[in-house]
Amino acid sequence: MIIPEPASLNYQTGEYLLLPTSFVQVSGNDKDAQRVGQWLADALSTPTGYAIKLRTGAATPLNTGNILLRLNAQPDASLGKEGYTLTTGSAGVTITANAAAGLFYGMQTFLELFPPDIENKAAVKDIHWATPSVEIKDFPRFAWRGLMFDVSRHFFTKQEVKQFIDEMVRYKFNLLHFHLTDDEGWRIEIKSYPKLTEVGAWNVKKTGTFGTFSAPTPDEPRNNGGFYTQDDIRELIQYAKERFVDILPEIEMPGHSAATVTSYPELSCSEGPFRVISGEKFINWYPGGHSAIMDNTLCPANDNVYVFVDKVLTEVAQLFPFPYIHIGGDECSKNFWEKSDAIKKLMAKEKLKDQNEVQSYFTKRVEKIVESKGKKMIGWDEILEGGLAPNAIVMSWRGIKGGIEAAKQGHQVVMSPTTFVYLDYMQSDAITEPPVYATLRLNKTYTFDPVPEGVDPKLVIGGQANLWTEQVYNMRHLQYMLWPRSFAVAEALWSPKEKRNWNDFVPRVEDHFKRYDIAEKKYAPAVYDPIFTVARDTTKPLTVTLTTEIEGLDVYYSFDNSFPDRFYPKATGPIEVPKDASTMKVISYRGKQPIGRMIVMPVSELKKRAKRRGED
Numbered sequence: 001m002i003i004p005e006p007a008s009l010n011y012q013t014g015e016y017l018l019l020p021t022s023f024v025q026v027s028g029n030d031k032d033a034q035r036v037g038q039w040l041a042d043a044l045s046t047p048t049g050y051a052i053k054l055r056t057g058a059a060t061p062l063n064t065g066n067i068l069l070r071l072n073a074q075p076d077a078s079l080g081k082e083g084y085t086l087t088t089g090s091a092g093v094t095i096t097a098n099a100a101a102g103l104f105y106g107m108q109t110f111l112e113l114f115p116p117d118i119e120n121k122a123a124v125k126d127i128h129w130a131t132p133s134v135e136i137k138d139f140p141r142f143a144w145r146g147l148m149f150d151v152s153r154h155f156f157t158k159q160e161v162k163q164f165i166d167e168m169v170r171y172k173f174n175l176l177h178f179h180l181t182d183d184e185g186w187r188i189e190i191k192s193y194p195k196l197t198e199v200g201a202w203n204v205k206k207t208g209t210f211g212t213f214s215a216p217t218p219d220e221p222r223n224n225g226g227f228y229t230q231d232d233i234r235e236l237i238q239y240a241k242e243r244f245v246d247i248l249p250e251i252e253m254p255g256h257s258a259a260t261v262t263s264y265p266e267l268s269c270s271e272g273p274f275r276v277i278s279g280e281k282f283i284n285w286y287p288g289g290h291s292a293i294m295d296n297t298l299c300p301a302n303d304n305v306y307v308f309v310d311k312v313l314t315e316v317a318q319l320f321p322f323p324y325i326h327i328g329g330d331e332c333s334k335n336f337w338e339k340s341d342a343i344k345k346l347m348a349k350e351k352l353k354d355q356n357e358v359q360s361y362f363t364k365r366v367e368k369i370v371e372s373k374g375k376k377m378i379g380w381d382e383i384l385e386g387g388l389a390p391n392a393i394v395m396s397w398r399g400i401k402g403g404i405e406a407a408k409q410g411h412q413v414v415m416s417p418t419t420f421v422y423l424d425y426m427q428s429d430a431i432t433e434p435p436v437y438a439t440l441r442l443n444k445t446y447t448f449d450p451v452p453e454g455v456d457p458k459l460v461i462g463g464q465a466n467l468w469t470e471q472v473y474n475m476r477h478l479q480y481m482l483w484p485r486s487f488a489v490a491e492a493l494w495s496p497k498e499k500r501n502w503n504d505f506v507p508r509v510e511d512h513f514k515r516y517d518i519a520e521k522k523y524a525p526a527v528y529d530p531i532f533t534v535a536r537d538t539t540k541p542l543t544v545t546l547t548t549e550i551e552g553l554d555v556y557y558s559f560d561n562s563f564p565d566r567f568y569p570k571a572t573g574p575i576e577v578p579k580d581a582s583t584m585k586v587i588s589y590r591g592k593q594p595i596g597r598m599i600v601m602p603v604s605e606l607k608k609r610a611k612r613r614g615e616d
Helices: 031-048 100-112 158-169 230-242 258-263 303-319 341-350 355-372 401-408 475-482 485-494 502-519 603-615
Strands: 008-017 023-027 053-057 067-071 084-089 092-097 130-138 144-150 175-179 246-253 283-286 289-292 324-328 376-380 393-396 413-415 460-467 531-537 540-547 554-558 583-590 599-602
Touching: 008 084, 023 031, 031 053, 031 067, 031 100, 067 100, 084 100, 092 100, 100 130, 144 158, 144 485, 158 175, 158 230, 158 475, 175 460, 230 246, 230 303, 246 303, 303 324, 303 355, 324 355, 341 355, 355 376, 393 401, 401 413, 460 475, 460 485, 475 485, 485 502, 531 603, 540 603, 583 603, 599 603
Parallel strands: 023 053, 023 067, 067 092, 144 175, 144 460, 175 246, 246 324, 324 376, 376 393, 393 413, 413 460
Antiparallel strands: 008 130, 084 092, 084 130, 283 289, 531 540, 554 583, 583 599
16 A cells, blocks of 8 residues: 555556565665665564565576566666666566665555555564565656754754654655754754854743743743754764755744844844743734744844854855755744834845845845855745845745745745645644644645646746644654655655545555554544534524544534443534533544544534634
8 A cells, every 4th residue: 555656556466475585686786776675675574574685796587585676777767866666476576766766765665565564663473474466667746855844943853853754755755854943942053153052052941832831930941952963964964865865954044033143142133132932922923914022033234144144054055965055034023123223224225115125135145145155045935025036946835826926937946835734733623633723634735736727847846744843842743743644745746646536545544554553653543533513693503513534434422421432323414512512522433443533522612613603
């Protein structure tokens, strides 16, 4: 049950059977291909208990049970650098590719053909280690297949970042967007500015709901956080490279810079006070905009800021071989700029009409710095405001509008819209999830298409999903937020558009749930949770309708404070809420088996939603 769906998949009669005598053969002397072969041998040996060996050098005739990995002597243009062919059958297995990356992705597909027990971390007895006989030809739709990992809001260790890489490559992602700096922490060692990590990497540990924490007091220790040394970064880059992943560094500017200006206050337009944010409120959000309570911006009118940016990006560019540097550019609160005499002088001198043009002035100067390091600049779609830097690449996050506009101007685009791929959003009803300001269910994510209608597809170089970690405190919850929605993103970025099919996708997701159960990885079962739709008018009592994302589920409910099972009333249409009920409990079943979570919905919450619907 393969995710993402291959470009071409044909099932044949018969099966391939892995034997205790099987081995992995890598033809030729390519070191990357040999490394893939060893990984495959190890992946097969652990759950089976077989001692699967790696053989290298000249290929031997394929024998029953053996697995051949081979680089094409004459490249197949249709496969590119990441495509592969995979053939399995009674005679054995052959994976071919133009480059080792293709062998690596072919290996991931091959492992998915085995029973879910292949995910065991110890040997399992009495398993028929067989795959169906298949012929697969596969290659990606997009070259840029990314996941963004925010390690600033909450710090994750070097080993946890490696774990993130290991999990993403299973689904053929090849780009790790590394969000390294923000208001809550600066996470990369910069030798020119040691206070960035001495001061900026640390805040006060808080537990609860991010954004509602009390302001830290002077006596609370600022010992929560961490950073990566430059040696750590080199190690992560090498680790990713071996798994055919590029790492895109993001150094956020000019907004989201509280950690920066706390470390070096002279880089601000205002006099402070400044602090590294610990999750307390420091920005006012309102429809259509925001304003900072505490200045968290770099000052575009200060030439020393550009000296700072130059030195920081010099070190970043020397560390990261990827040809792009992300400079952020989003959600820059400009209310402190409006009060700044230095900004007013800059606007007069440069004939800047408004604060958006001030940010554009900053962005264009930063782009020249980025390009002076031999890199290309990429930023969030706010860099469009006030005029786009000439060679910039836009990452469109506020829906698809920014990407469409950038493409019309001839700029390359990476699509990462909130509407489809923001993985920090809630996955089920808000009554069950850690509170975030929006919900994004799996079926919505599955409709993501990086190329909007009317846009030149050559300018859309790919897409990615973004995982902001304000409400993500540890790896277990990180997994819960990533999967299964990242399955859907992987399919949007790898598989041919015409092969996308929700009803075909769901059973493959459920197969991977079984694999995750065995591997003891966490995932969100939200796809089984019912969707509450409330209605009320002046002549009728409150009603609620319960639906599900996937077909074939039954939902049972109670209003009497007891716990429903399949012997309780089944939701088949609008349900009238009893006048004096205080709580509605619901649970989903597939046949005789409970499959969803017991959800406890206060009737008061239903009434609030009905009122909001009425106001709409």
